[in-house]
Amino acid sequence: MLTSLVVGVLLMNVFAAALVVARAPVYGTRLYRPMLLNLVLSAAPLVVLGLAVVVVLPLLVVGTPRPLVWAVGVVLGLVWLLLLPNSGYLITELNLNHRREGERVPEWYDVLLVLVLAMSGVLTTVLNVFLVVLVALVVGSEDSAAPLDSTPARVLEGVLLLLVAFGIYLGRHVRLNSWDVKHPHHLVRKVVDHLRSPGAVGNAIGFTLLGALFFGLMYLVMVGPVVRGLVDLEALRATISS
Template identity: 50%
Template sequence: MMNAILLLPVGIVLLNVFALALVLLRAPLFRLPVYWPMVLNVGLSVAPAVVLGIGVAVVMAVVSLVPSQALLLAVMALVLVVWVLLLPNSAYLVTELNFSHRRPTDDPAPLWYDIVMVLSLALSGVLNMLMNVLLVQFAFVLLVRPNDDDPYRQPDSWVLVAVTLLLVSVGIYLGRYVRFNSWDLLHPGSFVRKLAEHFRVPAHLRTLAGFVVVHTLFFGLMYLLVVAPVLLLVAAASR
């Protein structure tokens, strides 16, 4: 059973490597410059997982060296906030499906190559995000229901997943249509002004609603089909 559980993270890592390799090989194969925005987006896509890893290490250090509940809660809250702010960067790769990297005419890279490349990028980003959500749901259940034999029958962790996917969809919209980055929140005054200016247009509110509903449903279905079965396998293995 453990081998089956490991297939998902191993497959996601390999898909990330494959997508990055296609982006980098496109340049020498077809005598084109490297499209660096894609490379940057791949790096940003794995950033939430790096934050989670660092957060776990810091939490373990706090528990071992400075057993303070207040400090532990503060560290966990900080990690969670940073993680939520970075998480849309993973699923943002789905927006690469617009093929904006191709030349308008006579692009030397064949279309079939770019189709596989952007699909690999989009799927790697979506799966990176879903894997992050899976880990957080698992950690939530361990913290809240450590002695429950069947904790996933309770709705609280699934509500957490749904809210997280909703926030991710909102974040992708803000990144694509308002051109926000996660670090723009370091300048809250400018952030609020730009946001208010964007949503003064009524059509933008309708676009936001449609975008968020469609993307949240898509991510939710992907979670149920691809990721949630692994979570249930882990739960079954731990009984």
């Protein structure tokens, strides 16, 4: 079940990239590079998770002091969290602003393109959150799947999705990027100045809550059956063993 989820998300991203790249040679127009850049940024959190596995596990195997392992894990976790809104940000590409007058690209192609692009971002966001919840709650608990269907899991998922939605808002409306964290004073000033403008706080709260709800529903649809299946399978094995 988990393998199907991961493979499905990866294939959706490949499909989106293929549509973006094929658009130029097939219809004799320019390559719309911002879409490819956003796809790369969308995949970045998964790359960081993979890097965390490659780096942290060997440290544990060779007996590295736990404080150092925790420090490396926290740093990679913060980098992952900063990059995570880039995945969900693809929902803001659900428009046809990239179309230019005189292009021979059929409208149906571009509608499908932006839909696949947005869905790849949604699926990648959901997979990122699930993998982190999986590592945070299952690893070290005797590989039991039960924590995935618990209140701590719901709380962690909710907090992460709220942060994702708020990050998307900052990216779209305040025009912030993940790397702007290198200049915290400028970042904070830009956010504060934006929120002081009329109606900005209400818009930020509304988008964050509704965006998190949207991602939460998608999470329920995608991950809910996987968690239920893992928990039921574990219960069945326990029944057979006893």
